[in-house]
Amino acid sequence: MKAIKNLRYYLNNKTFFTGFAIILLIVIVGLLAPFVANDPYKTDMVNRLSPPSYEHPFGTDQLGRDLFSQVIYGARVSLIVALSISLISMILGCLIGAISGYVGGFVDDIIGRIIDTFLSIPEIILNIAMVGVLMVSLNIGSSIWIVILAVIITNWVSYARITRGMVLSLKEREFVNLSKSAGASDYWILFKHIIPNVVGPIIVLATLNVGNVIMTISSLGFLGLGIQPPTPEWGAILNSGKNYLMIAPWIATFPGLAIMCAILGFNLMGDGLRDIFEPKSRRSVYE
Amino acid sequence: MIKYISKRIIHIIPVLIGVSFISFSLLYVFPGDTAELIVMINTGTEPSPEMVEKFRAESGLDKPLHIQYINWLSKAIRGDFGTSWSSGEPVMNEIMETLPASAKLFFSTFAISVGFAFLLGILSTLYKDKIIDHACRIWSLLGISIPNFWLGLVLIWIFAVHFHLLPAFGYGSMEHLILPVLTWSMSFMAIKTRFIRTTLLEIMNEDYITTAKAKGLSEKAVVLKHVLRNAMIPIITYLALGMSHLIIGSVIVETVFAWPGLGSFLVKSVFTRDFPVVQALIFLSAVLIIGVNLVVDILYALIDPRIRYSD
Amino acid sequence: MNNLLAVNDLHVDFLLGDIKVKAVNGVNLEIKEAETLCLIGESGSGKSVLGLSILKLLPSNVDINGRILFNNKDLLKLPEKELRKIRGKEIAWVPQSPSTSLNPVLKVGYQVAEPMELHLNMDKKSAWSKAVNLLNFFGIHPADKRAEEYPHQFSGGMRQRALVAMGTSTKPKLIIADEPTKGVDLIKKVNVVKLFEQIKRNNDKLSLLLITHDIPFAKKLADRVGVMYCGQVVEVSNAETFFNEPLHPYSKALIRALPSRGLKPIKGITPSMVNPPKGCKFHPRCEFATEKCRNEEPPFIEYNGSFVRCHLYD
Numbered sequence: 001m002k003a004i005k006n007l008r009y010y011l012n013n014k015t016f017f018t019g020f021a022i023i024l025l026i027v028i029v030g031l032l033a034p035f036v037a038n039d040p041y042k043t044d045m046v047n048r049l050s051p052p053s054y055e056h057p058f059g060t061d062q063l064g065r066d067l068f069s070q071v072i073y074g075a076r077v078s079l080i081v082a083l084s085i086s087l088i089s090m091i092l093g094c095l096i097g098a099i100s101g102y103v104g105g106f107v108d109d110i111i112g113r114i115i116d117t118f119l120s121i122p123e124i125i126l127n128i129a130m131v132g133v134l135m136v137s138l139n140i141g142s143s144i145w146i147v148i149l150a151v152i153i154t155n156w157v158s159y160a161r162i163t164r165g166m167v168l169s170l171k172e173r174e175f176v177n178l179s180k181s182a183g184a185s186d187y188w189i190l191f192k193h194i195i196p197n198v199v200g201p202i203i204v205l206a207t208l209n210v211g212n213v214i215m216t217i218s219s220l221g222f223l224g225l226g227i228q229p230p231t232p233e234w235g236a237i238l239n240s241g242k243n244y245l246m247i248a249p250w251i252a253t254f255p256g257l258a259i260m261c262a263i264l265g266f267n268l269m270g271d272g273l274r275d276i277f278e279p280k281s282r283r284s285v286y287e
Numbered sequence: 288m289i290k291y292i293s294k295r296i297i298h299i300i301p302v303l304i305g306v307s308f309i310s311f312s313l314l315y316v317f318p319g320d321t322a323e324l325i326v327m328i329n330t331g332t333e334p335s336p337e338m339v340e341k342f343r344a345e346s347g348l349d350k351p352l353h354i355q356y357i358n359w360l361s362k363a364i365r366g367d368f369g370t371s372w373s374s375g376e377p378v379m380n381e382i383m384e385t386l387p388a389s390a391k392l393f394f395s396t397f398a399i400s401v402g403f404a405f406l407l408g409i410l411s412t413l414y415k416d417k418i419i420d421h422a423c424r425i426w427s428l429l430g431i432s433i434p435n436f437w438l439g440l441v442l443i444w445i446f447a448v449h450f451h452l453l454p455a456f457g458y459g460s461m462e463h464l465i466l467p468v469l470t471w472s473m474s475f476m477a478i479k480t481r482f483i484r485t486t487l488l489e490i491m492n493e494d495y496i497t498t499a500k501a502k503g504l505s506e507k508a509v510v511l512k513h514v515l516r517n518a519m520i521p522i523i524t525y526l527a528l529g530m531s532h533l534i535i536g537s538v539i540v541e542t543v544f545a546w547p548g549l550g551s552f553l554v555k556s557v558f559t560r561d562f563p564v565v566q567a568l569i570f571l572s573a574v575l576i577i578g579v580n581l582v583v584d585i586l587y588a589l590i591d592p593r594i595r596y597s598d
Numbered sequence: 599m600n601n602l603l604a605v606n607d608l609h610v611d612f613l614l615g616d617i618k619v620k621a622v623n624g625v626n627l628e629i630k631e632a633e634t635l636c637l638i639g640e641s642g643s644g645k646s647v648l649g650l651s652i653l654k655l656l657p658s659n660v661d662i663n664g665r666i667l668f669n670n671k672d673l674l675k676l677p678e679k680e681l682r683k684i685r686g687k688e689i690a691w692v693p694q695s696p697s698t699s700l701n702p703v704l705k706v707g708y709q710v711a712e713p714m715e716l717h718l719n720m721d722k723k724s725a726w727s728k729a730v731n732l733l734n735f736f737g738i739h740p741a742d743k744r745a746e747e748y749p750h751q752f753s754g755g756m757r758q759r760a761l762v763a764m765g766t767s768t769k770p771k772l773i774i775a776d777e778p779t780k781g782v783d784l785i786k787k788v789n790v791v792k793l794f795e796q797i798k799r800n801n802d803k804l805s806l807l808l809i810t811h812d813i814p815f816a817k818k819l820a821d822r823v824g825v826m827y828c829g830q831v832v833e834v835s836n837a838e839t840f841f842n843e844p845l846h847p848y849s850k851a852l853i854r855a856l857p858s859r860g861l862k863p864i865k866g867i868t869p870s871m872v873n874p875p876k877g878c879k880f881h882p883r884c885e886f887a888t889e890k891c892r893n894e895e896p897p898f899i900e901y902n903g904s905f906v907r908c909h910l911y912d
Contacts, residue, residue, distance in 0.1 A: 117305030122534040132557035256437030264432035494698040503686035592748040
């Protein structure tokens with residue numbers, strides 16, 4: 001727990017720091033969007049498909065919209081959507097996993113099977129199917145809410161699986177038994193013993209998960225099943241860029257670069273955090 | 288060992304049932320009337336109550352839910368997933384026709400990725416902390432961060448548009464295979480290399496490796512004779528689990544390169560609201576993954592003498 | 599008697615981030631031909647590190663300085679290719695922790711045969727049958743069936759004997775055994791003693807370096823005894839001297855701490871290897887400590903046929 005409070009520790013870790021810097025940059029750019037970028041929705045058919053220039057640093061798309069603005073505003077979209085999805089899945093998944101692991105018995109058997117079932121279906125197929133189901137039941141095309149809901153349904157499982165696994169093994173550890181024999185209540189054990197041990201790996205998972213979710217929502221966007229244009233979403237922009245690859249390759253270049261940077265940033269942060277929270281135990285040779 | 292295998296088989300039965308249930312219930316989680324929805328989709332118009340009732344009786348949607356589930360399941364086990372709403376053909380036929388294309392892509396990619404991942408992983412371990420190790424690690428990190436679809440487009444632009452070396456889209460010849468396999472391999476390989484390297488390094492730290500070195504074995508002999516065999520166990524498990532990753536890539540890569548495989552079939556079916564196909568693909572992909580995991584578990588038991596010769 | 603192995607002013611530092619652990623802090627030690635030298639010390643005194651450094655089996659984050667002479671060659675300066683010819687052939691290593699020191703996925707017979715295949719130019723079949731003979735010699739029956747088994751099917755004692763068989767297979771000149779009685783019940787320790795007596799009987803020209811913290815065990819087997827404290831050798835005496843009239847105050851304290859001699863504990867705590875005490879490393883816990891001991895590190899000198907590092911004998 002001390003590691004969480006020692007800020008310098010984080011900044012010293014090169015991997016974490018690089019990732020954090022990248023994400024911070026993206027966040028700042030996203031926040032400053034109204035000041036640095038123009039209107040991403042404004043079409044300008046005269047200047048459609050024009051290459052990068054001073055007025056349009058990333059060029060324009062097939063409707064003349066400024067790509068630079070689209071990418072900048074797209075950062076907002078991706079980050080906000082990804083963070084909300086991760087947060088809600090985390091709360092949902094960790095709660096279910098922890099309860100399942102701690103209560104054990106029949107409840108755990110059932111929830112464990114449910115988790116296994118979800119894990120057997122490849123993530124993207126499930127995501128696509130969920131989007132499809134939601135589109136049909138609400139009788140609309142895909143939208144930001146459909147994406148959020150669909151991905152949450154698929155995503156909570158990763159958190160649940162890890163939490164459940166950790167709680168199950170922690171439950172058997174000696175310090176828990178000791179606590180129990182000293183008369184501690186279940187709540188006490190849960191909050192004082194189990195949760196502090198679980199927090200570290202969950203934070204690592206959550207950080208890496210945001211990167212995954214960004215990949216998922218942009219993949220859905222690319223397939224045309226995600227957040228729809230004109231809302232600027234990186235994957236969706238790539239989808240339209242695909243058709244103009246020969247004459248306007250810049251449409252496909254920059255959003256993809258942005259996706260890669262964002263995911264790289266979160267992966268680096270996650271790796272760095274993993275080193276901090278789960279240091280590899282050094283073999284002591286000298287006895 | 289027989290006990291171990293039978294335990295595994297018993298474990299997956301509820302999971303299979305769960306998966307079938309999810310696939311089946313896709314059509315029923317909607318608010319609103321399913322029959323009405325289906326007719327609306329199929330005919331494209333607002334259906335009249337008579338049409339809906341007729342359809343309901345014909346397709347068995349008037350029976351209680353659990354009877355419908357059992358009907359669906361009993362047909363599914365025999366491979367009958369009904370007929371496609373868009374083409375009218377039996378779903379299974381369409382899947383079988385599309386399968387070879389996906390299989391071609393999948394096996395080529397798997398072979399190349401795994402081969403390279405092993406090579407890079409072993410090199411990385413033998414030359415730890417030297418340049419080649421750092422290069423491999425950076426490559427791995429980039430590989431898991433690059434979106435497949437973007438990489439595909441970049442490669443298309445370089446090889447097809449700019450240099451006119453390879454075809455951009457389509458299916459048919461070896462040349463059509465190169466770019467999709469290249470794209471798909473890069474990200475898959477990156478993930479696996481990281482894991483192989485980590486596993487090999489962990490094993491290098493074990494006591495019995497010191498014993499092996501103390502016997503005078505060279506570094507290469509230690510890695511090849513002692514480390515690899517131990518590493519196979521977690522690595523094979525991981526590669527099998529990676530099937531899931533592979534299938535993820537397949538949907539994207541097939542879409543980018545217009546490769547007529549099961550991935551693009553799925554996407555098309557979602558767009559056309561062709562639910563029998565979607566149900567079938569979900570169910571079959573899950574069965575595939577469960578099956579592969581089971582095979583891996585058995586393989587695991589065969590390779591690890593601690594399980595093979597246990598009481 | 600000639601010196602088989604001579605360690606000169608050995609320093610081994612472990613580099614952990616910005617911390618330097620001085621595991622071996624200036625050691626001089628000689629092992630003669632056909633003798634059994636027991637290296638005694640507490641956990642953390644550096645004796646295992648010393649053993650490992652003879653064969654350069656330490657991890658990569660170490661700094662080794664000094665000389666280790668064997669057959670007129672400095673082992674620390676030998677190229678890896680030459681060193682590999684010595685490892686397992688001239689100098690053999692018998693590790694502690696039999697449970698983790700054998701490869702779990704290879705047959706025991708193969709692992710015992712491996713050094714013979716490697717160094718004695720034997721083909722697989724002859725090496726295997728020799729391995730079976732060795733297992734049989736060390737009391738693992740039925741040897742031919744057991745050789746086909748895997749380590750997890752052996753008991754702890756059997757694994758240790760397999761490790762010993764592995765180490766003696768090439769008839770090395772020196773065997774370094776690391777903590778052979780670690781984790782062994784009192785009752786079973788007798789078997790370990792018998793095992794090493796058997797090794798010595800089988801090869802009377804063999805030198806043994808037994809690294810241990812188990813003093814009664816050392817008493818049964820030692821010709822000479824070396825004592826390590828805080829990374830240094832503080833006394834080397836022949837067995838009779840050591841067990842009856844040890845020289846160094848630490849040795850005296852060790853003997854007094856034995857159950858048979860009164861179980862008197864040694865006062866003070868184990869010193870840090872990162873910041874060892876100034877002057878004589880033992881002075882904070884020594885009943886004879888003087889001002890000189892606090893300031894000046896005592897030299898390693900000869901005294902009445904023994905070697906000792908203490909101002910009392912200056």
